[in-house]
Amino acid sequence: MDASSRIECLTDTRTDILKFIVDWVNNSASDQSILWLHGLAGSGKSTLSTTIANIFREDNLLGAFLFFDRDVTERSDPTVVIRTLAYQLASSDHRIRAAVRAVIEEDLNIWLSPLSRQFRKLIVEPILTITNYFPTIIIILDGLDECGAPADRAALLDVLVKEFASLPSYFRTVVTSRAESDICDAFNFQSHILPHELDIKSHVNYDDILLYIRHHMSLTRNKNRHLQLGPSWPGEEILCQLVEQASGLFVWASTACEFINGYDPVECLEVILRAEATSGAQAALDAVYKTALESIGCWDDESFISDFRNLMGIILVTRQPLSSTAIDAFLHFPENRPCMHVISLLGCVLQQSLRVRVLHPSFADFLMDKERCGRDMWLFNQPTYHRQLAFCCLEQMDRALKRNMCNMTFSGTLTKDKLSEVASYSCLFWIDHICTISDDIAPVLDQMYGFLLQHLLHWFEAMSILNKARDTILQLNKLYVWMTVSILLQILN
Known part of the structure; x- marks a missing residue:
């Protein structure tokens, strides 16, 4: 997903917080x-950040949006945040671009340095070489909690806390x-x-969610004109009841609206309204996820349960989203x-575009917490599915890989499309999945x-074809460390 495909705030919603942000930016x-x-x-942080980015992009003030x-x-x-940030800043201004290029030409291995040094050399020092006045430059980092595990992002947090203050005041x-x-x-x-x-x-926030739900009920009416829902369906009282059930979460409103926009909107709305009352935002979100899953109506069918668990298991552990065709193959x-x-x-919890993924990270959290999802058939243990996918990757590579697998001549060009999506994913991530097995x-x-x-x-x-040849040694070293530790633990136990 790139920035252009991300959803903005609905018109006339989040106006107070947007004004607060703009005023803070302009307060020199x-x-x-x-x-x-x-x-x-589910409180709408990503939608808000996308709206902010587009506002400042229109004013030519956006330096980077990660x-x-x-x-x-x-x-x-x-580990890639600082150099990605430097790349986007360089792309936004030719003077920054020239200064960053000079740093890279002087030190081709700058990306191997600690993040603090990368920040100083690739961002702070190039910026300080530019004497002409800059207008305000905006950097947006959305979803920092999704950038690695706490231990992995400690160095990045350290840079944000200690180094970002050294940027000029117009940042x-x-x-x-x-x-x-x-x-x-x-x-x-x-x-x-x-x-x-x-x-x-x-x-x-209550009023904004009311506007959001009212807008989406209008879309449902327009989509289903043959059902004669009426110009004001479902009525103001029902709209207010839905807002109360949302408990302040836009993701609840989004999930519920997607659910209601199904084959029978009236019945789907009744299902949502019949959900038991909850107290608290997380309980409300869990209730709508349970409603969405229960409504499928196939939970006494062992074949369906097996398909559901295999599908959701692979969606939850893949290192990058896969197409439905690739999932079928795996x-x-x-x-x-x-x-x-x-x-x-x-459809109300999964995104069904070119790649299949959960619509919101909170649904994945729900499925991996026994207390929240409440049913064994909905509970997913990630290591189980990492293991399954590791074997799938080895199987797919065993089928696809061979000498000169792309039938290249000496004059041919190596391109990524020479490998299937399944083979490419397997080559890139088989070691990642294996290293989660304990x-x-x-x-x-044996199979490895x-x-x-x-x-x-x-x-x-294959890794050369995928432009990842430099990663092979690092990956094999990671695999060696995993093997050594795993075998040692097995002996000790």
Whole structure:
């Protein structure tokens, strides 16, 4: 997903917080150069950050917009943030571009340096070489809590806290995240950071969600004119009841509206309204997810349960989202019952574009918490599915990899499209999945040994085709460390 495909705030909603952000940016007297917007999952942080980015892009003030995504490896790696930030800043201004290029030409291995040195050399020093006056430059980092695990992003937080203050005063940085403990510990009580919690209980937020639901009910009426729903359906009283059920969460409103926009909107609305009353935002979100899953109506069908669990398991653990065709290939869904048969029933919680993924990270959280989802058939243990996908990757590579697998001549051009999506994913991430396995490693070692014995050189060739040849040594070292530790633990136990 690129920035152009991200959803903005609905017109005339979030106006107060948008004005607050714009006023803070324009307040040149403030020494607080970082605004930290934090709130619960589903409170609309990403939609808000996208709207902010587009506002400042229109004014030619946007220097960089990074949005993190735990489902996509490239968007959840803290080690690449600074150089990505430098690239976007360089792309926004030719003077910055020239200064950054000079740094890279002088030190081609700058990307191997600690993040603090990367920040000083690739961002601060190039900026300071430019004497001409800049207008305000806005940097937006959305979803910082999705950028790696707490231990992985510690160095990045350190840069935000200690190094960002060295940027010139015309820089303003907006960071959005959940209030995770490591981020709170780093950001609280810092003089240059302005924390601001998104208040989901405010009357303004209530009114915004009401506008959102009213707008989407209008879309449902227009889509289903033959049902004669009436010009004011479902009525103001029902709209207000839905807003109360949302408990201040835009993701609840979004999920409920998608659910109501099904085959029978009247019945779907009744299902939502019949849901038991809850107290608290998370309980309300869990209730709408349970309603969406229960409404599928196939939970006494063992075949459906198996398909659902295999499908959701692979969606939850993939390092980057896969197409439905690739999922079919990995899981061997039969042609007369492809995974899209299940995906089509989950339209209010799954995104069904070119790649299949959960619509919101909170749904993945729900499925991995027994207390929240409440049913074993909805509970997913990630290591189980990492293990399954590791074996799938080895199987797919065993089928696809061979010498000169792309039938290239000496004059041919190596391009990524020479490899299938399944083969490409398997080559890139098989080691990642294997390294999550912590028990019963003997079957994994057996299959892995056979693969390496027959296909190691073929894998090198494939990684070269994918422009990832430099990653092979790092990946193999990671695998070696995992093998050593796993075998040692097995001996000790």
